[in-house]
Amino acid sequence: MPIRAMRGEGQRIAVEPTDGRPGRLSTRWLRLACECEECGDTASGKRWLTPADILVGVRATSIDVSASEVRVVWEDGHVSRYGSDFLADHAGGAGTSRFQPQLWGSDLSARLGRFAFDAVVADDEALFQSLRALRNHGIAMLTGVPAETEATARVASRYGPIRETSYGKVFDLISRPDARVAGETARAQIPHTDEPFRYSPPGFIFFHAIRTGAGTGGTSLMVDGFHVAELMRTRTPELFELLSRHGVTFHREHPGEVFFSAEAHVISLDTSGTVTGIRYNDRCLAPQTAPLDRIDGLIEALAELTRLICDPQNQFQHQLQPGEVLVFDNQRVLHGRSAFDPTLAVRHLRSCNIDRDGVHSAFRTLARRFAPEEAEAILYQGAIF
Numbered sequence: 001m002p003i004r005a006m007r008g009e010g011q012r013i014a015v016e017p018t019d020g021r022p023g024r025l026s027t028r029w030l031r032l033a034c035e036c037e038e039c040g041d042t043a044s045g046k047r048w049l050t051p052a053d054i055l056v057g058v059r060a061t062s063i064d065v066s067a068s069e070v071r072v073v074w075e076d077g078h079v080s081r082y083g084s085d086f087l088a089d090h091a092g093g094a095g096t097s098r099f100q101p102q103l104w105g106s107d108l109s110a111r112l113g114r115f116a117f118d119a120v121v122a123d124d125e126a127l128f129q130s131l132r133a134l135r136n137h138g139i140a141m142l143t144g145v146p147a148e149t150e151a152t153a154r155v156a157s158r159y160g161p162i163r164e165t166s167y168g169k170v171f172d173l174i175s176r177p178d179a180r181v182a183g184e185t186a187r188a189q190i191p192h193t194d195e196p197f198r199y200s201p202p203g204f205i206f207f208h209a210i211r212t213g214a215g216t217g218g219t220s221l222m223v224d225g226f227h228v229a230e231l232m233r234t235r236t237p238e239l240f241e242l243l244s245r246h247g248v249t250f251h252r253e254h255p256g257e258v259f260f261s262a263e264a265h266v267i268s269l270d271t272s273g274t275v276t277g278i279r280y281n282d283r284c285l286a287p288q289t290a291p292l293d294r295i296d297g298l299i300e301a302l303a304e305l306t307r308l309i310c311d312p313q314n315q316f317q318h319q320l321q322p323g324e325v326l327v328f329d330n331q332r333v334l335h336g337r338s339a340f341d342p343t344l345a346v347r348h349l350r351s352c353n354i355d356r357d358g359v360h361s362a363f364r365t366l367a368r369r370f371a372p373e374e375a376e377a378i379l380y381q382g383a384i385f
């Protein structure tokens with residue numbers, strides 16, 4: 001029996017749990033939390049009660065606590081029933097746990113989750129474990145993935161709907177002399193997030209190695225954006241402030257075809273000040289429009305971020321092998337690569353994007369089955385501004 005007693009005190013209701021400290025609930029919150037047939041259900045959206053239906057000063061006329069249920073009769077005669085566990089958790093402040101991501105630098109290798117293609121496509125629990133690794137570190141590796149196009153889409157679609165973009169659904173990145181995007185050249189790339197010029201950048205990216213030309217360069221350089229943001233917050237708080245409170249403009253234009261432009265925070269914070277997303281690609285920075293008294297500070301903040309991203313201490317470096325797929329959160333993890341010699345080997349990666357909320361939805365849905373206590377924590381929601 002999680003609750004011993006509850007008693008109305010006007011706008012508040014005192015909750016005495018069986019173990020733990022006494023807590024209080026808002027009376028108006030409690031009325032709004034009713035999910036009886038008449039009020040409807042918020043999870044499915046078949047909901048009929050609105051916040052405006054509950055008047056300030058709403059009162060309960062009786063509260064009966066039994067082993068698993070609390071029954072409340074309201075002054076207008078409406079009867080509500082609540083699970084005692086739910087009310088005890090909420091009164092104790094446990095209702096709003098935020099997931100704490102595990103930050104990493106060059107030490108990721110020992111902790112990186114590796115999952116076999118055959119298991120992930122056939123077994124929901126293996127899929128769940130890989131989704132959990134993505135939640136924790138923002139990156140995971142799949143192994144033994146066949147080279148066929150169909151295999152890339154087959155495994156990626158286990159994580160959520162594949163997003164079709166102006167570059168297609170599943171696309172090939174092959175080094176070629178008439179490169180349309182930097183990914184098709186053989187040049188080094190500073191770690192970056194993809195497409196920060198979109199209002200909503202790609203969520204998760206799959207990089208499926210088809211041919212890699214090992215030994216000729218082309219090492220993948222992965223950086224935890226949350227880790228470098230926290231380094232900035234500690235070492236240069238004034239620069240962190242600039243990147244988390246002021247907009248930076250990113251753009252991309254292929255004349256006559258597309259012209260994207262977005263002004264957004266490089267470091268997104270949630271309402272508690274926790275880093276929730278990163279967007280940064282030095283190659284897509286537009287000439288900035290910040291006022292003259294802020295512009296040099298802003299450029300220094302971008303320069304400092306670039307230095308942190310390029311510091312090998314903050315990079316997980318990995319030479320992709322054919323059959324490996326790197327999956328990563330494009331609103332947390334920056335990806336780059338060292339230069340390679342295109343005359344020695346052809347480098348061929350196949351890539352696709354999955355919507356971010358699709359991946360987190362898959363995680364929560366499977367957590368209901370395999371780790372129910374993890375299903376409801378608030379996850380970091382990405383580059384939200």
Ligand SMILES: [Fe+2]
Binds near residue numbers: 192193194335
């Ligand atoms: Fe990229």
